[in-house]
Amino acid sequence: METGERFVIEGLAGKKTLRGTIAVHGAKNSALKAMAAAVLFKNSLTLSNIPDIEDVRHMADLLEHLSISIARGAAGSMTIDTRFVSKTDLTADISKRLRASIVLAGPLLARLGHVSFPHPGGCVIGARPIDMFLEGFKKMGAAVRVKEKTYVVRAPKRGLKGAALFFRQQSVTATETFMMAGVLARGTTILKNAAMEPEIAHLALFLNRSGARIIGAGTSTIIVKGSALLSAPRGGYAIVPDRLEAGSFLILGALAARDLLITHCVPEHVASLIETLSYAGVSISVTGNTIRVRAPKSAPRAVDVKTHEYPGFPTDLQAPMTVFLTQANGESMVFETIFEGRLNYVEELNRMGADIRTMDPHRVIVRGKTPLRGRELESPDLRAGLAFVIAAAIASGRSVIHTVYNIDRGYEKVEERLRNIGVKISRMA
Numbered sequence: 538m539e540t541g542e543r544f545v546i547e548g549l550a551g552k553k554t555l556r557g558t559i560a561v562h563g564a565k566n567s568a569l570k571a572m573a574a575a576v577l578f579k580n581s582l583t584l585s586n587i588p589d590i591e592d593v594r595h596m597a598d599l600l601e602h603l604s605i606s607i608a609r610g611a612a613g614s615m616t617i618d619t620r621f622v623s624k625t626d627l628t629a630d631i632s633k634r635l636r637a638s639i640v641l642a643g644p645l646l647a648r649l650g651h652v653s654f655p656h657p658g659g660c661v662i663g664a665r666p667i668d669m670f671l672e673g674f675k676k677m678g679a680a681v682r683v684k685e686k687t688y689v690v691r692a693p694k695r696g697l698k699g700a701a702l703f704f705r706q707q708s709v710t711a712t713e714t715f716m717m718a719g720v721l722a723r724g725t726t727i728l729k730n731a732a733m734e735p736e737i738a739h740l741a742l743f744l745n746r747s748g749a750r751i752i753g754a755g756t757s758t759i760i761v762k763g764s765a766l767l768s769a770p771r772g773g774y775a776i777v778p779d780r781l782e783a784g785s786f787l788i789l790g791a792l793a794a795r796d797l798l799i800t801h802c803v804p805e806h807v808a809s810l811i812e813t814l815s816y817a818g819v820s821i822s823v824t825g826n827t828i829r830v831r832a833p834k835s836a837p838r839a840v841d842v843k844t845h846e847y848p849g850f851p852t853d854l855q856a857p858m859t860v861f862l863t864q865a866n867g868e869s870m871v872f873e874t875i876f877e878g879r880l881n882y883v884e885e886l887n888r889m890g891a892d893i894r895t896m897d898p899h900r901v902i903v904r905g906k907t908p909l910r911g912r913e914l915e916s917p918d919l920r921a922g923l924a925f926v927i928a929a930a931i932a933s934g935r936s937v938i939h940t941v942y943n944i945d946r947g948y949e950k951v952e953e954r955l956r957n958i959g960v961k962i963s964r965m966a
């Protein structure tokens with residue numbers, strides 16, 4: 538729900554004083570998919586390390602609407618019981634807010650033979666089509682109709698059949714959807730040009746521990762042998778740490794830390810960022826599941842960034858990285874190759890004093906180093922919202938960031954964690 542809350546941030550004016558420890562929480566984009574995967578289970582399933590964020594609450598609402606019961610426990614645990622799942626229509630008002638809602642279509646169709654949903658929502662970062670989903674369902678034998686702006690998908694009487702799908706574009710949500718649909722399909726499903734993000738490999742690992750037969754997740758070819766409803770493994774499933782949260786904290790540290798320790802993360806998942814920041818001159822060291830970062834004394838050097846599917850530079854860290862580049866000496870090109878609407882925040886950074894020139898909807902040139910000044914800002918989407926928090930934290934003077942709702946969608950009480958390491962940030966109603 539829109540709350541109208543805002544963040545008020547007193548910037549550090551370029552001082553590098555952040556210090557202490559900041560813990561990374563469970564990954565939004567893993568938690569949402571694990572919640573959808575519960576539909577594949579014959580008994581109740583317990584998930585842990587679920588972040589307490591808006592998108593998770595929306596997904597829980599969607600599931601409850603399908604007669605799925607959800608019980609929240611202490612410390613981020615959640616038990617989902619899908620034994621009585623009967624409904625197959627995803628409510629429009631929630632689905633329109635949540636791109637991940639589309640991922641529910643795969644398991645629901647595979648289990649109950651029917652699903653209907655509106656065009657899914659989520660961050661406004663480009664067209665975000667669903668053509669590959671509709672084509673994939675058809676290849677698995679389903680009939681797809683569009684009725685009053687709702688997609689109605691029906692599996693054949695004997696259920697979905699395994700199929701060979703080649704994704705024209707690597708898509709995280711399409712890969713997850715069809716990997717899950719394949720678990721309850723007849724025969725073998727082969728996914729080629731599959732996305733390779735760590736959240737996909739983790740989901741497959743968990744499904745396999747529960748009785749699924751998935752080979753190759755984490756590579757570009759995934760083979761799924763159809764099986765029966767899954768059984769929840771002992772000990773449930775712990776959501777993988779959020780690599781985008783870890784990456785954002787790392788960028789903040791690279792800009793403003795005297796000595797910052799990022800804990801509870803998987804450093805390997807942000808290898809491309811560590812490599813890029815190190816090249817720019819940031820001192821980073823990795824031990825086990827922690828990353829230590831110190832901002833360089835003099836300005837880092839410019840570095841070109843091109844977003845790429847995993848393990849390349851993540852599109853979700855492109856906005857915070859652009860903030861970093863405003864503080865680097867020289868010209869950097871930022872090339873957003875995945876979404877066409879994901880550089881729409883740069884004008885706001887220019888208003889803070891950055892020098893960023895837009896070449897076309899996919900490319901900008903950042904010229905640094907430019908001091909930033911605090912401003913009133915509107916957070917346009919989740920990741921750019923956090924990028925504004927980082928920009929405001931290093932700027933001189935006060936910033937007010939509106940539409941905090943966008944940031945709450947993906948980051949749990951981020952202001953409390955940032956305050957603990959020295960960012961002067963407060964939430965105002």
Ligand code: EPZ
Binds near residue numbers: 660663709710853875
């Ligand atoms: C997932 O989005 C994430 N969302 C995004 O995170 C993330 O930015 C993105 O992957 C890339 O890593 C979730 O996991 C819920 P895609 P997704 O389908 O799956 C094209 C965040 O802030 N495409 O991998 O929606 C599409 O246009 C969000 O947490 C088609 O052409 O992205 C894009 O160019 C934002 N047809 C490309 O594929 C389709 O049917 C990749 O999109 C589907 C996608």
